[in-house]
Amino acid sequence: MGCQTSAELQASQIMLEDGDEKVVDRNSEKDPAGFGQTGQSETSKEITFLFLGISESGKTTIYKMLRNVFTAETGPPSMSEKQMILKDIKKYVFESLISVIKAMKSSDIDFERGSNQDTATKLLQLRPESFESSLTSLAGQMCGLWNDRGFIRAYRMLDDKKPFWNLPYYIDKLTEITGAEPPADENNVDTDYGFVPSDQDMSRIHASTISIHSEKVTVRGIYQCRLVDVGGLREERTTKWAQCFRNTSAVMYVIDCSAFDINLAEDSNKNRLLESLECFELLVSNRFLQGLSFVLFLNKQDVLLEKICKLNKRIYSRSTGFVGYSGFKLDEEEEKEIEKVITFEVIGMAGLTAKFIEYPVEDLTEYFKTRAFIKHMFETVFDSVRDLAALRLDSANELGKIIGASSPPSPFFRKNRTYQRSRRGHVFPYYIVAVEPDSVAKIFPDAVSNILKEYVHNAKLL
Missing domain, CATH: 1.10.400.10 (GI Alpha 1, domain 2-like)
Structure with missing residues (x-):
């Protein structure tokens, strides 16, 4: 099987126990999440990001880099x-x-x-x-x-x-x-x-994560973020992922974009990128994560660039699972990125900018198309699953089950329960090179800002 099945996820959800959580105060526009306010508990001042992804996607690398860049509460490694x-x-x-x-x-x-x-x-x-x-x-x-x-x-x-x-x-x-x-x-x-x-x-250095790791960092001097990293092997997904769903503010889903031509270590017949897509779909549809937004870290752009432009590998030549690539068209934003490369006005992420000018325009165009197509696949899955979930909520019976649930998926869900019918969450994609500190330092604060803006937006609609 490719990923853990819906039945396995539902079984693992039973592991979640009911309990009382501190609800984050999002009514202040100046400090929408209530961070930095005195007289509040530690739980109420934190926003929790759950890092998920299949094995070798680079999520632990991002987790470690964030710990170093933003100075974790426990300090740097001894x-x-x-x-x-x-x-x-x-x-x-x-x-x-x-x-x-x-x-x-x-x-x-x-x-x-x-x-x-x-x-x-x-x-x-x-x-x-x-x-x-x-x-x-x-x-x-x-x-x-x-x-x-x-x-x-x-x-x-x-x-x-x-x-x-x-x-x-x-x-x-x-x-x-x-x-x-x-x-x-x-x-x-x-x-x-x-x-x-x-x-x-x-x-x-790569080492498979086989347990749950948690670290607290401070972003922009005021926002306290708790980072939770969980292993991505199939066994870890089944036994540990559901334990971390409670109190999650947003999911940071990490994707190895260069894995379009590599199979899983656990299953030599399963493409790693397709496995990641299937796993993402199960998470987006999981009832304990309904309403939560996802941040997509489209990782290993440096490796993808080299595979496309230097090794001449193509996403359509290795697997029939990537449907629609031949007819896929770049959007206006991606076209502008290529134009910047052609005119040497590159404003790419750290580590990639200098490499762009090393390759022909035709190969760079293929690279931009490949990364945009991968982003499109995950965005399409998110939109399709959440739109279908919204239609199901039109059923009075289903709505009653949600309102009467004894253990909603998160404090955010609990506070905005009456608004859940129209709230579907958002997906925020970022191209990233996890091993480049500048790339991580630039992108993560922006991702935090997007999540906080969503908190403010939903608070106004209560």
């Missing part, structure tokens, strides 16, 4: 935590290199240089529990693998099965990471610890 992450980085590099080497062997791909074959043999002989002590002496030789055409060929083949897009980033810093040479940044070293990973180093 030195011991950074050293643990450094070990994960080294393990990631080692396992990625081994996977590529094994892919070369299974596909009968030879190394361009015999010295690289010797390096590969040494890496294959290392034991997983003792590889870290040998990385320093092999750092230079491992960097040499990345300059081998045979290795690069196998790397690109392997990406169709499992994404290793962060490997080039770590290869460029490998001698620093392994301690073979001092860090280029003098502020990024400690006499007792050696190399200390930066925020971007830590955000790029």
Whole structure:
């Protein structure tokens, strides 16, 4: 099966227990959510964002980046935590290199240089529990693998099965990471610890989230936001997602836009982007999330750009599930973005602007069309599901069930219960590169503002 079924979601909803919550005061236009007001409880001053998405979508990366950019209540990661992450980085590099080497062997791909074959043999002989002590002496030789055409060929083949897009980033810093040479940044070293990973180093490392994480950050100096991150594997969706629906102010749904040609690790026959779309549909239709708005983080735009413009991959060539792409037309806003690129008036997000001018206009047009089409798919699902829900509410019987419910989905639903018939929520899409701090720092405050404006709008209609 692609995603958890409606029956599974309904079963998981039983896990929610009834209880009293503090209702947020949204009657003040100056401070619509009641944030920053004295004499209020901590719960009433918070707006809660629930980060959801399938595995490897980048939601935990955004969660970590927000924690660092906006200074979490618990403070930045400690030195011991950074050293643990450094070990994960080294393990990631080692396992990625081994996977590529094994892919070369299974596909009968030879190394361009015999010295690289010797390096590969040494890496294959290392034991997983003792590889870290040998990385320093092999750092230079491992960097040499990345300059081998045979290795690069196998790397690109392997990406169709499992994404290793962060490997080039770590290869460029490998001698620093392994301690073979001092860090280029003098502020990024400690006499007792050696190399200390930066925020971007830590955000790029992938580790599946297997529990519920919560953190509080302050946006624009006044708005207190609680961020909740939950694992995206199928098992996590079934057992943990519904536990976090209560008290949610908005859902931050993260999408890996570059996954149009990659299948799930859990199911080799299921496309990851289509799985994400199906999962999104179930969330939008979930009765505990009715009326809530969704923020769409269309993530990994840097990877999507490279796939379209450099590797010449196309969304329509890999799966018949992306219906309507051939006849899809860019809207006026997207056309203006392309015009800015052509005239070198690019105002793109951090990390992408400089890359736009590297590629032909035809390829860039295909990139803009692909990202716009992916956004269109999710917006269409949201509109269709919520419009259908509004029609169902016209039934007096259904309306009575909602009004008489003992445990509405959220305090916001409870306060605006009489307005639920016409309130359908909104979807706010953003193109984002989660590993770029500037991208996250710019987009998240805007997303918070949109949610707060909706609070004010609905308060006026009470």
